[in-house]
Amino acid sequence: xxxxxxxxxxxxxxxxxxxxxxxTSREERExxxxxxxxxxxxxxxxxxxxxxxxxxxxxAMSDYQWAGMMLGDEAYxxxxxxxxxxxxxxxxxxxxxxxxxxxxRGAEHLISRILIKPGDFVPGNxxxxxxxxxxxxxxxxxxxxxxxxxxDPASLHPFKGNVxxxxxxxxxxxxxxxxxxxxSVAATxxxxxxxxxxxxxLKELHAFCSRQGIRIILDATRAVENAWFIxxxxxxxxxxxxxxxxxxxxxYSDGCTMSGKKDLLVNIGGFLAINDAEIFEEARNLVVVYExxxxxxxxxxxxxxxxxxxxxxxxQEDHIRARIGQVEYVGEKLKAIGIPIVQPVGGHAIFLDAxxxxxxxxxxxxxxxxxxxxxxxxxxxxxxxxxxxxxxxNKETGDHYYPKLELVRLTFPRRVYxxxxxxxxxxxxxxxxxxxxxxRGLRMVYEPKYLRFFQARFERL
Numbered sequence: 001x002x003x004x005x006x007x008x009x010x011x012x013x014x015x016x017x018x019x020x021x022x023x024t025s026r027e028e029r030e031x032x033x034x035x036x037x038x039x040x041x042x043x044x045x046x047x048x049x050x051x052x053x054x055x056x057x058x059x060a061m062s063d064y065q066w067a068g069m070m071l072g073d074e075a076y077x078x079x080x081x082x083x084x085x086x087x088x089x090x091x092x093x094x095x096x097x098x099x100x101x102x103x104x105r106g107a108e109h110l111i112s113r114i115l116i117k118p119g120d121f122v123p124g125n126x127x128x129x130x131x132x133x134x135x136x137x138x139x140x141x142x143x144x145x146x147x148x149x150x151x152d153p154a155s156l157h158p159f160k161g162n163v164x165x166x167x168x169x170x171x172x173x174x175x176x177x178x179x180x181x182x183x184s185v186a187a188t189x190x191x192x193x194x195x196x197x198x199x200x201x202l203k204e205l206h207a208f209c210s211r212q213g214i215r216i217i218l219d220a221t222r223a224v225e226n227a228w229f230i231x232x233x234x235x236x237x238x239x240x241x242x243x244x245x246x247x248x249x250x251x252y253s254d255g256c257t258m259s260g261k262k263d264l265l266v267n268i269g270g271f272l273a274i275n276d277a278e279i280f281e282e283a284r285n286l287v288v289v290y291e292x293x294x295x296x297x298x299x300x301x302x303x304x305x306x307x308x309x310x311x312x313x314x315x316q317e318d319h320i321r322a323r324i325g326q327v328e329y330v331g332e333k334l335k336a337i338g339i340p341i342v343q344p345v346g347g348h349a350i351f352l353d354a355x356x357x358x359x360x361x362x363x364x365x366x367x368x369x370x371x372x373x374x375x376x377x378x379x380x381x382x383x384x385x386x387x388x389x390x391x392x393x394n395k396e397t398g399d400h401y402y403p404k405l406e407l408v409r410l411t412f413p414r415r416v417y418x419x420x421x422x423x424x425x426x427x428x429x430x431x432x433x434x435x436x437x438x439x440r441g442l443r444m445v446y447e448p449k450y451l452r453f454f455q456a457r458f459e460r461l
Contacts, residue, residue, distance in 0.1 A: 037457025049380030072302025104259025194346020365441025
C-alpha cells in the first residue's frame with residue numbers, strides 16, 4: 001500500500017485587514033536598543049518588525065468579535081454584556097460566580113487580598129511574576145511544588161506542569177494546612193516553557209486538597225491550550241472535545257483567575273471566577289474599590305462582549321489546532337538547526353535555552369536578556385527574557401534568585417503572523433546562533449522596586 005505524503009496545513013481564516021510593518025536598518029536598531037537600555041520592553045513598537053514579546057492582548061480579533069464590539073451596552077450598572085460574559089463563563093468554565101477585572105493581575109490581586117494572611121504559604125506549579133508578587137504583597141510566601149522535570153529544558157516529559165504531590169505533602173506537614181490558603185495551579189505553566197498539567201494530576205491534586213481542606217485556584221489564562229495537550233497526549237481524551245476537557249479541568253478547582261488577553265483573544269479584560277459564595281461576596285465588594293462596579297470591573301461593555309465571544313471561539317478545534325501548530329512549526333525548524341530550546345514545545349511560545357545558547361556568559365551577566373537584545377539587533381524581532389531578571393531578588397537576602405531555567409520567550413500572538421513570518425523568525429535565531437561566540441553579556445544599571453524585568457535598564461559589558 002502506497003504511503004500518503006504528509007499534507008501541508010494552513011490557517012483556518014482569511015485576512016480581511018492588514019497592518020503595515022516597519023522595516024529598520026541595523027544602525028536604527030542599534031540606536032533604538034541603546035535608548036531602550038537593552039530591554040525589549042522599553043522599545044517603541046513602531047521600531048519592531050515581528051513582535052513576539054507577548055501574546056497578552058496582542059491577538060487578532062475575529063469579525064464576530066468586532067461585530068460584538070458594536071453591541072456594547074455602556075451602562076454604568078447592569079450592562080447586558082456582563083450577563084453575556086457571565087453566561088459564557090458558566091457554560092464553558094463551569095464556575096458559579098463571576099467578577100470581571102481589567103486583566104488577569106486584577107483578579108490575582110483580589111484573590112490574594114481575600115485569602116492570604118501574613119505568614120501564609122502559597123504553593124504553586126512554578127511561580128509567575130505578577131502572581132507571586134500579589135501573593136507576597138498580601139504577606140504570603142510562594143513555594144514551588146512543580147515536578148523536577150519542569151526545571152530541565154531537555155526533559156521530554158509530556159506534562160512538565162504537573163504538581164509534585166510529595167513536595168506539596170511535605171509542605172503541609174512542615175507548616176500545616178491551616179497556613180496554606182490555596183494552591184495556585186497554572187495551566188499551562190508559562191515560566192516552564194508553556195508546559196501543560198495532566199488531567200490525572202489535577203484529579204490527584206483535587207483529592208489530596210479535599211482531604212486537607214486546601215482550595216485550588218486555577219490560573220486559567222491558557223487553559224484552552226492545556227486542554228489541547230490533554231487531548232493529544234493523555235490516554236482517554238482523544239475523542240473528547242476541547243470544551244469538554246476544559247470544563248472537566250475547571251471542575252477540579254475552586255475558582256480561577258483569568259487574563260482574557262491570551263486564550264480569549266481580546267486586547268483587554270479578565271475575570272475572577274469562584275464557586276464559594278462568601279469569597280464571591282468579598283470579591284465583588286473589593287472590585288468596586290480597585291477596578292470598578294461589579295458588573296463591569298474596569299471594562300467597557302464592548303470589551304466584555306468581545307471576551308464572551310472569544311470564549312466561544314477559543315474552544316473551536318480548528319482554531320486551537322492551528323494556534324498550537326504554528327508554534328510547533330517554529331519549534332521543529334529550530335530543533336532541526338540544532339538550536340537549544342525547551343522541549344516538548346509548549347503552547348504559546350518557543351523558549352530558547354539561553355544557558356546553552358550562550359554558555360560563555362554567566363548567569364549574573366544576564367544571558368537571556370542579552371540574547372533577546374541580540375535577536376532584536378539582528379532582525380527587528382522582539383522577544384522577552386524569562387530568566388534571572390524576571391526571577392527578581394530574594395527579599396530576605398537581597399541577592400538575585402538564580403532560576404535553573406534561563407530562557408528567551410518567542411511568543412506568538414493568535415491569528416496575527418503567517419508562516420512566512422515564522423520562517424523569518426527561525427532564520428534570525430539561526431543567524432544569532434552562528435555568531436554566539438562573539439556576544440558579550442550585560443550589566444544592570446537601573447532596577448525598579450517591583451517586577452524589574454518590565455523597566456530595568458542595562459549596558460553592554
